[in-house]
Amino acid sequence: MEKIIDKINEPNDLKSLTYPQLDALAAELREEVLSVVAKNGGHLSSNLGVVELTIALCRSLDLPKDKLIWDVGHQSYVYKMLTGRREELRRLRREGGACGFCAPWESEYDFTVSGHSSASLSTAIGAVMANEITGEKGRVCAVIGDGALTGGLAIEAIDHMGHLDRPVLIVLNDNEMSITKNVGGISRMLSKARSGMGYRRFKDKVEAELKKLPGVYSATRFVKEHIKYAITTAGAMFESLGVTYLGPVNGHNIRSMEEMFKRALTMHEPVLVHVVTQKGRGYTYAEKAPEKYHGVGPFDLNTGVKENLEKTYSAVFGETMCALAAEEPKLAVITPSMTLGSGLSGFARKYKNRFFDVGIAEGHAVTFGAGLAAGGAIPVISVYSSFLQRAYDNVIHDLAIGNLHAVLAIDRAGLIPGDGATHQGVFDVAFLSAIPNVAVLAPSCLDELRKMLVYAVKEHKGPIAVRYPRGGEERSFDNGDFVLGRAKVVRSGMDLTIAAYGSMVSRAMDCAEALEAKGIAAEVIDLRSVKPIDTATVVKSISKTGKLVFMEEVVRCGGIGEQLVANLKLRSRNVKVKLISLPDAFIPHATMSELEADYGFTTRSLLRSMEDIL
Template structure:
């Protein structure tokens, strides 16, 4: 295999064109093999193989900086940059990251996981290079999905004004995780199908074939000559950015040729390539949404695997039913229709559904505008992505108590996606915001009760739930709930475990068969159930708080602050995630490492003088 001979990007420079084409097929086979074993970002990585081979053939990594936006399309990059022997460990405990990561390899220019950050990073590197008098190339690879993010568009505006030597490659496959949305996406689709654009592509390739170092100014003259037919009709011209394309992103010889010709051009250049997500693997080409990040599968007989009934699906079913009886409900998502369980909703209520693209800040403020004018907006958003809308939550929503319900998905440790995707900061940054309420249901029944009540309360409310499976609730089931009140699930004689969210299962396991220890579903964090908390403190009960969130600023901190404010004392142990970034791996293992699993709760109880009772089955 050609791949066996490639241990660094420098090895690509000695290969023939036929060997490079063979290498492309081998890279795809290896990506499919490992994703079948581990799960992972399959379709996006398959679509970028030719591009990555071309980039490493033409540029000199790590001296030249190649930045991958999000990074989930960079699997071939990882294999070619000295990690092929450990590629089988990707996203696994102790293995390499599923995204690019600075601390993992000198070839990874940035650590990523959230979209739209590559261009600003690239501009910063170009400025640093010029300021320090250095000489290297900076190349940012960004998908058209990431272009829906305001940060990318704002960075393009600055790049055009700065006029630094910087190459942006727009990898246009018409997809994020879901289909792309918005005016820019519509423009790209229409633009590529125009006959004069296709003719211009052929004309542009002929021009580029004649370029030599002494004829670089010809590109600018050619640009001026084509202005009426090309540049005035694309947005990059208005930004002051040289545009080349669109070109076939799977034509490896063509990509290498064009990159070699444009790499030395002064100022900012954008190369627009068109690729197919899932390229080279039939099922991924046909359904790039499912195969974007599938679980493990049989590569010889790939079939979709049911992931079980998730919290996301439970939310999607509940809000679909509620919207059927309430015409004021309007659901918004920032490019996460499938992930947030909204496929059914978007089909049932298309007139009351909005996908803003990868623009969380826009999604939050659009929700604010809806709430100010009489609608009941529900923003379905991952905890890790809600961080990107923090100012809007404060400024546009909370100050005026605008009734927006946040369906905060993927709260807590998430597993394979690691540090950039763990939703472990939302409690701390939300509970400090006045007027904003926070709750976490224990199951899908409670989720329905909370969602229905939250929409009735007409206030800013965040409902937090994990990435996990949950028991399905029959349609039409709407339990009632006393807002702000905790729930005693098990009585205790001397101590209580106060659990917020996903850790409730650990609390119940830790207290099993121990009559001394009770368990409380502390489902409301803000407002906190101060009446029950006061009763516990005044009754002399010892308390253990547990949460799938950073310990600093989390649920346990709120309990301690509340006790202090009430002038009460209690012996409390606070269990939560430590002051570190948790990497990818098994959720159960990380919970144990963080000290929030059942064994850790038992240990905390023992510190309080309450050793665990031995269940009869344990004695056997």
């Protein structure tokens, strides 16, 4: 039987459907989101929550002339299906399939790249002003979640929007959740607005009554605003910044949302419509535990059961933090809204007073950590590699110049499957190793991570980063005690030196074993400490072998390989060197095996890369 969705080729096709047909379409869209995510993994709960919202927006706007900007973009699967990308979505997160976030190269319906939180409002007001400058027509709408609204960038944009006072529609998609339960004052304010049922009707009534009053004051914004404050503080923050607040409205009632959007789009000012949605809606398992199905790997649709994950670096990080907190009363852990993914749920429960979920606010997380450190606590700032990019100056200005003792626990370092260019953890080594005072460590196995965290918390003085990959270990190494700036020869050989750090040490061992079968004895060095780097151990090895292969799963520009080679050249060593790293390019979404094949990180392609120096 033909489905309604089969007839939708572009968003304007939705405009001729009746409300019962739209409800049926919503059910079809949910079913398709579920089957795609169960197969490929991805962001489930957020997409299930915005089905009706997406339909209502596509009907209210004139796309693609109007611009619809999704914050983070992780909730754009339904939008992708309604904007001609249903087929691509079936290969979501795989090479050649749809990107899991917004991607302008994929469709004219995606205005800018997304993936990192809290950027939509700045982009939206930029788009409005660009229209004014270029003479283009079209309205601009941004959809931002209550979680993303905790990011400072979003608040800066609202501040600026109020100042510019141009028409822009902000849809606040409030489901009370970031990945886990949302936190902070903004979240509290929104919850007051949600519970103030009838607020909108009350506000409308008061405004209507005001208009009836005689005298000049009745129509002024001043009086209206002050009476609104007297009624409730809900929305007051937005209104005081110059953004009109409408809502809350039920985010699963298409007709009600359309009425509200219509009204907002006729107002010649920045307007925020507060839409209340349920994360995970329509899939019982996700409704009950939306955080567990926020970002998932493939799972069984009928049972909700996910892949049994091996022991991960994140889990070991969380366990080690618990163990260290028991011994060290000054230790405190900070997360910018990534409790679950960073393995910190246990710590959050056990050490409530020393655990800080600061919202999606990486910059603040680092500077808050600097404040803790300056005050005598020992902060561990847990952050994903790509999100730390948001806090670069905070690391330099607030931590490094003052040489404060704080630990950056950098998860998801290296190549990341599925998420694409915005989430690859491939820049941190380059940008951190450029900062004076900052030490950078990379464990080659889970036990190394434990040792490095203990060293970083208990012994080191100054800012120190420990970077580790997604997932679990490939091999384990018995490297003995950790000493800063001291590498470890994990395999001896006379013919070739392979130096690596982090997860690449396992690959180096795979290569060494394969070479042994060909009669070549490779020495493998685990650098352990990426900065300071133990050049002496590398030099000692290459004076024996005469050949160096250096492997790292980060961008070549500014990587350790380049630094090491420059260093060796300065020492005028006559040595054959091969650097294996990632190119000066953004790495798109693909599965891990696709990425490894494409970028030459399978054992076979690593060996092929070494051929010319062997």
